Amino acid sequence: MAADPPPADSVPVVALARLGRRQGSRWTLRGVDLEVPKGQQLMVVGSNGSGKTTLLRLISQAWLPSSGKIRLFGAAPGPEAAARSALLSHADYLYDDLSAWENLNILVRLYPQKDTDPLAILAEVGLDKRRDDLVRTFSAGMRKRLALARLLWKRPELVLLDEPYGQLDPAGGQMMDALFRRFRAAGTTLIVATHQVRRVGALCDRAIYLADGKLCWEGPAAKAASVADPGGEE
Amino acid sequence: MASARGMDWEHAVGALGLGLLIYGSYQGLFVLPPDRFMGDVMRILYVHVPAAWSTLICFTVAFVCAIGWLWRGTWRWDVAGEAATHVGLVFGVLLTCLGSIWARPTWGVWWDWDPRLTTVAIMLVSFGAVTALRSFVDDPERRATWSAIAAIVSYVDVPVVYFSVKWWRSLHQMQSSPSTVDPEMVMVLRINAFAFLFLAIWFIARHYRLIRIRRDAELGELS
Amino acid sequence: MLPVPRAIFEVLRKDLLLAWRTRARVAAVLAFGVTSLLLFSFAAGPDTVKLRANASGYLWLAILLCSTLALTESFRYEVQNRALEGLRLIPTEPFAIFIGKSLANLLLLLLLGVALVPAMVVLYDVSFKLGLPMMIGVIFLGAAGISAPGTLYGLLAARVRSGEVLLPLLLFPLEVPALLSSTRATELVLTGDPMGQLQSWLGLLFAFNVIFWSVCGLLFGRLMEE
Numbered sequence: 001m002a003a004d005p006p007p008a009d010s011v012p013v014v015a016l017a018r019l020g021r022r023q024g025s026r027w028t029l030r031g032v033d034l035e036v037p038k039g040q041q042l043m044v045v046g047s048n049g050s051g052k053t054t055l056l057r058l059i060s061q062a063w064l065p066s067s068g069k070i071r072l073f074g075a076a077p078g079p080e081a082a083a084r085s086a087l088l089s090h091a092d093y094l095y096d097d098l099s100a101w102e103n104l105n106i107l108v109r110l111y112p113q114k115d116t117d118p119l120a121i122l123a124e125v126g127l128d129k130r131r132d133d134l135v136r137t138f139s140a141g142m143r144k145r146l147a148l149a150r151l152l153w154k155r156p157e158l159v160l161l162d163e164p165y166g167q168l169d170p171a172g173g174q175m176m177d178a179l180f181r182r183f184r185a186a187g188t189t190l191i192v193a194t195h196q197v198r199r200v201g202a203l204c205d206r207a208i209y210l211a212d213g214k215l216c217w218e219g220p221a222a223k224a225a226s227v228a229d230p231g232g233e234e
Numbered sequence: 235m236a237s238a239r240g241m242d243w244e245h246a247v248g249a250l251g252l253g254l255l256i257y258g259s260y261q262g263l264f265v266l267p268p269d270r271f272m273g274d275v276m277r278i279l280y281v282h283v284p285a286a287w288s289t290l291i292c293f294t295v296a297f298v299c300a301i302g303w304l305w306r307g308t309w310r311w312d313v314a315g316e317a318a319t320h321v322g323l324v325f326g327v328l329l330t331c332l333g334s335i336w337a338r339p340t341w342g343v344w345w346d347w348d349p350r351l352t353t354v355a356i357m358l359v360s361f362g363a364v365t366a367l368r369s370f371v372d373d374p375e376r377r378a379t380w381s382a383i384a385a386i387v388s389y390v391d392v393p394v395v396y397f398s399v400k401w402w403r404s405l406h407q408m409q410s411s412p413s414t415v416d417p418e419m420v421m422v423l424r425i426n427a428f429a430f431l432f433l434a435i436w437f438i439a440r441h442y443r444l445i446r447i448r449r450d451a452e453l454g455e456l457s
Numbered sequence: 458m459l460p461v462p463r464a465i466f467e468v469l470r471k472d473l474l475l476a477w478r479t480r481a482r483v484a485a486v487l488a489f490g491v492t493s494l495l496l497f498s499f500a501a502g503p504d505t506v507k508l509r510a511n512a513s514g515y516l517w518l519a520i521l522l523c524s525t526l527a528l529t530e531s532f533r534y535e536v537q538n539r540a541l542e543g544l545r546l547i548p549t550e551p552f553a554i555f556i557g558k559s560l561a562n563l564l565l566l567l568l569l570g571v572a573l574v575p576a577m578v579v580l581y582d583v584s585f586k587l588g589l590p591m592m593i594g595v596i597f598l599g600a601a602g603i604s605a606p607g608t609l610y611g612l613l614a615a616r617v618r619s620g621e622v623l624l625p626l627l628l629f630p631l632e633v634p635a636l637l638s639s640t641r642a643t644e645l646v647l648t649g650d651p652m653g654q655l656q657s658w659l660g661l662l663f664a665f666n667v668i669f670w671s672v673c674g675l676l677f678g679r680l681m682e683e
Contacts, residue, residue, distance in 0.1 A: 062683070091538055095540060
């Protein structure tokens with residue numbers, strides 16, 4: 001007689017085993033073991049080139065691992081997991097020749113949601129007045145907001161943010177803070193790679209520290225600041 | 235991996251191939267009588283036809299290795315594929331030159347759009363492009379995957395090109411190359427065919443070792 | 458998981474929208490095609506009989522040359538801002554993305570080919586013995602023969618440095634059977650088909666399309682990976 005399957009909530013949303021990625025002859029990430037339970041807000045810290053972006057890209061399935069295993073939502077990676085997760089990265093996946101609205105609409109058509117208005121999402125990120133302007137004319141901060149709008153539309157269960165505060169003005173930063181709180185309230189699993197250790201550390205449960213592609217430290221987010229920046233300058 | 239016991243195995247194969255080639259060519263050049271219709275010009279077929287077979291074999295090996303890399307992902311497939319492609323290109327150029335040399339005294343032109351020769355020429359350009367592609371990609375894994383894809387597409391095109399050129403030419407009622415061969419010539423052809431095959435194996439194996447060393451250095455590890 | 462027909466439609470729609478939005482560039486590609494036809498006339502000489510006889514060849518050479526520009530263009534915006542990564546994350550089979558993009562490229566090349574027909578009529582003094590609809594049908598099949606391998610190699614070239622050099626080098630030898638068939642079929646449409654050969658050439662072109670739409674479609678997924 002088979003045992004009952006574990007309740008859905010106890011299956012980790014992300015489970016990495018000996019995960020590694022090689023670019024040419026250099027390993028940008030290696031031997032990473034990590035489990036992220038549902039609803040957790042995880043902060044990923046490390047200096048430039050430590051593998052934060054690689055980690056997020058692997059979990060989002062934008063890149064394939066060179067070694068190790070990933071399990072997402074308790075299953076092997078695939079289109080279903082891709083539909084339930086979203087990545088906000090340095091690259092915004094936008095088409096310069098289309099307007100803000102048209103860029104968002106691509107996603108709206110791929111992931112139809114019955115009870116949400118795309119215009120409302122644009123308003124939420126502060127782009128409703130610029131909806132018909134071509135993305136080519138947008139500043140870096142506005143592009144980030146549009147990329148965020150696409151992410152919000154998708155209503156993912158797993159949100160991956162790579163340096164979310166980059167390029168955002170103070171108002172945008174506050175918007176991001178509010179979003180963090182909203183994600184927590186909604187039980188969304190969140191993984192954030194950032195240099196803003198104190199700011200994000202206050203909003204997250206747990207943190208990991210990457211150095212040279214390896215996971216060096218794991219612990220409560222509040223303690224991350226002392227690990228990442230022992231001099232305490234930030 | 236140099237053999238600890240001394241000479242690499244392929245040298246024996248190469249020596250055999252060379253020996254057979256010398257014997258077969260001697261027979262073809264001096265011993266056998268000239269062809270009834272074509273005269274001495276026909277003697278070039280004793281190397282031309284075997285060269286054609288080994289070119290095709292090399293590119294078929296490259297095709298199989300491309301599939302092997304995409305399917306299995308172990309480096310020896312990529313290295314073997316690269317080696318086979320290079321050797322195939324060398325044999326192919328040789329083959330094309332031989333074909334030209336044969337066409338000139340026979341038909342008075344350097345190129346007669348013979349379907350087989352034309353197909354080989356296009357195949358050479360295709361696989362030459364695959365080789366060029368390799369030099370434009372730095373990352374070893376990407377390079378292997380992308381050149382494997384291009385090699386597969388190029389190889390699949392070969393029969394299509396052959397049939398289309400054959401049809402295209404038949405519309406213009408051009409002369410076709412001889413396809414019947416005298417029985418005593420068959421023996422020499424077979425000898426030379428094996429000779430070229432062994433030489434191809436020798437070249438591919440030697441080239442494989444060289445590329446393997448380069449690849450391992452590039453990857454910084456032995457896999 | 459997005460159903461395949463839906464994904465194909467969405468990718469196609471996006472590409473057509475982008476083509477319309479960048480129609481100035483599309484027009485420039487067409488201008489290049491017309492210029493090529495002009496250049497062929499100058500290179501061949503003012504002998505009207507000779508030009509008329511070779512018109513089908515010139516047309517298809519012009520279409521082939523235009524295709525490299527059009528294909529490069531169609532992937533330029535996928536590589537910008539890493540939009541390709543966004544495509545990769547669409548929850549569907551990579552095959553669907555390939556078909557969507559290839560259909561978009563097919564329509565673009567069909568448009569270019571059809572737009573070159575008036576130029577061909579004017580410059581080479583040709584007429585359509587078998588009718589204009591048949592001409593468009595041949596252009597459709599020929600454009601399809603370019604668009605599938607062109608989409609595969611176009612993506613490859615977009616991700617490789619100096620890819621604009623590599624694209625024609627990889628694509629043109631591959632296209633020889635399609636070029637042969639399209640040119641011969643076009644010639645028969647222009648001058649008449651007393652011996653009933655058109656069917657064979659169209660058959661070959663069709664077979665070429667079947668083979669390469671499937672082979673390229675199967676391999677596209679591996680090419681999209683990173």
